Amino acid sequence: VIADLLQTKHGRVLVCNKTLDEFVGIVTMKELLSELYRKGEIDIHKLVHDPLIIPSTLRARKVLEQFRQQHKFFAVVVDEYGSLDGIITLHDIIENLVGSIPDENEMEEPDVFMRNENSALINGEAPIEVLTNFIDDFIIDFEEIDYSTVAGFVLSNINKIPQVGDVFTYENTTFEVVDVDGNKIDKVMVTKKTKVSHEYL
Numbered sequence: 001v002i003a004d005l006l007q008t009k010h011g012r013v014l015v016c017n018k019t020l021d022e023f024v025g026i027v028t029m030k031e032l033l034s035e036l037y038r039k040g041e042i043d044i045h046k047l048v049h050d051p052l053i054i055p056s057t058l059r060a061r062k063v064l065e066q067f068r069q070q071h072k073f074f075a076v077v078v079d080e081y082g083s084l085d086g087i088i089t090l091h092d093i094i095e096n097l098v099g100s101i102p103d104e105n106e107m108e109e110p111d112v113f114m115r116n117e118n119s120a121l122i123n124g125e126a127p128i129e130v131l132t133n134f135i136d137d138f139i140i141d142f143e144e145i146d147y148s149t150v151a152g153f154v155l156s157n158i159n160k161i162p163q164v165g166d167v168f169t170y171e172n173t174t175f176e177v178v179d180v181d182g183n184k185i186d187k188v189m190v191t192k193k194t195k196v197s198h199e200y201l
Helices: 002-007 029-039 062-072 088-098 128-133 152-157
Strands: 014-016 025-028 050-057 072-080 084-089 113-118 119-123 169-170 172-179 186-190
Touching: 014 029, 014 084, 025 029, 025 072, 050 062, 062 072, 062 088, 084 088, 128 152, 152 169, 152 172, 152 186
Parallel strands: 050 072
Antiparallel strands: 014 025, 072 084, 113 119, 119 186, 169 172, 172 186
16 A cells, blocks of 8 residues: 555545545645655554545635635545545645646746757747847837737747747747647747857957
8 A cells, every 4th residue: 555655646645444435534645755764664544634524515715715714725525425526625726716826746847948148948838028038129019919928929920830840030039949739839949149240350
């Protein structure tokens, strides 16, 4: 059982007796791994947290209120017969109310990864404002354009379904599509051309 737990990608696991409906509580993988590291063995029952139990019919905002009142971050959801429906976390509730947010185990990827002072790998979803660092006198007029991301800017210049290898130059900067996800631009290599001196000795 411990070996199976160590392979899970979940941050929390439900502890039950014989069936899922006989749930005892919830164990966090962080505490489980810490206990295993310190003692070399695990007594799961000592790590169990009493769950907040909520009906599956409860609305998201009501669930959020219960989380706040009881200082809980996860809950067990049961149906009208008291049978287990699943587990819900504070992260799930907030994401439902305000939109997608990074998971606690996710590392947020930077919008811009500088390769050197003149070149960067940029996420397609990065705000178009990041291009002011690469294009001289770049002016953004949102009343004149219908996009707000780097991917939108690239699409407006290539005017076709994007493919890896698509390249164009805007002012003093070269844009190359280096990664796509279906028809979506995922990564763009942006390179600012260096000025060449015409002075000769």
